[in-house]
Amino acid sequence: MRVTIRDVARAAGVSVTTVSRALNGAADVGEETRQRVIEVAKQLNYRPSHVARSLVLRKSQNIGLLVSEFRKGSHHFLYDVLVGVHDTLAEHGYDVTLVSTDTARQQLVSYVDFCRARGLDGVIVMGIRLDDPYVEEVVESSLPSVVIDLPLLSRHCGYVMTDNVNGARYAVRHLVARGCKRIGFVNGAAHAAVSRERLRGFEEAMRQYVGGYDERVVVYADFTLEGGQRALADLLRRHPDVDGVFFASDLMAIGGLQYCKEEGIRVPQDLAVVGFDDIDLARFVSPQLTTVAQPRYEMGCEAASMLISMLQKGEMPSGTLLPPQLVVRETA
Amino acid sequence: MRVTIRDVARAAGVSVTTVSRALNGAADVGEETRQRVIEVAKQLNYRPSHVARSLVLRKSQNIGLLVSEFRKGSHHFLYDVLVGVHDTLAEHGYDVTLVSTDTARQQLVSYVDFCRARGLDGVIVMGIRLDDPYVEEVVESSLPSVVIDLPLLSRHCGYVMTDNVNGARYAVRHLVARGCKRIGFVNGAAHAAVSRERLRGFEEAMRQYVGGYDERVVVYADFTLEGGQRALADLLRRHPDVDGVFFASDLMAIGGLQYCKEEGIRVPQDLAVVGFDDIDLARFVSPQLTTVAQPRYEMGCEAASMLISMLQKGEMPSGTLLPPQLVVRETA
DNA sequence: CTGTTAGCGCTTTCAG
């Protein structure tokens, strides 16, 4: 920071207070003075120091983006959300600082302390699991936060998720409409909140559209391709009559597709497949994957908007569900 | 920030100066005093304010990650780099602030001013183009910076790239070894620095391995799938004898593959295809794409390391080339 | 309408 507010004050022949007021649009400044100050500031290419301002105002206009599982190759879901968060926050004059839970953990500090030390005004949390010790902290802390994909609601903590229940319903309904008689479900990790909701949607839809829910056709995997592959093998071994499967993630569904290819199972003729997420890959695998799309970018935007409302208007946090959308391609 | 250095000082019965020294490992503090201070600080759960420290030290331990083209769906290259940058920086105690060129542009401020206002210690730039007006600023500014995928070198600006020349050479050599007689090249956007280098590699390799370079088999597209599709159609129309094609990006190569499928061209029998990047998709398209892999994560790490060396040891910036690697799959 | 005065929380001379 070369040129400071004092330089401007000196050059304009006024006090620093006046410069501050003029530049920040305070009402009590003479119009001619204001113009002069603005002119001089521009001339000098003056940029107020965010750091100094943060110190005195006690807010930094800086939001933390806390990511667990922030690692190579995990972009399928994270990236678009991140862009949405960034875009919305930037639009409102906030900066975004990347924070990974690993970093905080390594330094053995609580995530709240970590954010407080940096003077972050709020946090958006993504990729965190139900059983993560940070969950409790996030909920109880008074640091304004919005969580993505985990229904945590408290005085200072809101959340944004896809409507997973309905997403799962759409999948089942579509499978039924296609004529599937016996529908299986490959769910994701049990400790993920989204898995519970997708299971609920699956169960409800089965009761409604098929007239009954049989938990034996539900099997669990870990959201990965290999997991999906194994899970499907397992499911079909135990229930060879299954003619339609709903996977709780596209990656798992693609794993399932690979299994089908190896085993000579024709998709969708022998087995109809529906995924969840609509990642890029979905359009490129063959046959193309029918799936339930999540509005990833919009989730990021929504999370950011909510946090901004909390920060600026003191609004209460809330739980927001965004609508998923069935994208019909070739596998079902 | 609730508890400040004064609280610690008071509780420990010493001055703030002493607390500061004790906590920062200064030599001239009595050992017992230091222990007491540390103990009290822990008791009070004291966290020094980064903001206050930044103000007085005139450095923020915060690095900007300047991204142009920071938008939905552009993750194929960016994400892993970003993770690499974050990991390395975090490891060395730096925070990462996301900055998109759009944001700066909207506010009509130069990128340097933008970073200075935020007190950023340095910047890592990615996704910027040769003809971007910011390029000049980056090179001339005294703000330490490292650019990814653009060879900009100056007193305060270094760069990290894949060795694109050799990457292209590997592709051509492989195509030749497979028996291709007439090799075409679908290059990326001309304003991208990487395109120039890949072209050079292509040219050199053709002269070396084939004994001649014919610029008529070089066609340009824009790195996108659709672009690659059109470019290949164009290339084959004009040169039906082409039996091997090197694409400057996987996305374009995949577009080319789609064109082949539509036209009934068998890959690799009728036409061998090699891409560049090794994005996730490469393994999933059918036939699987043979490609030149870029070490994306490592590029991010390397860029971060270079910046840290500049910042901490005052080292001169440099140009670093990272080795690409040919990944042979099914298309060539 | 404008300037003076006090800090925000921290580090750092400079004296003891």
Add this chain to the structure above:
DNA sequence: CTGAAAGCGCTAACAG
């Protein structure tokens, strides 16, 4: 070895 004092750049009472 320790503390008092000054100040990083900015804003906000409080007086004029």
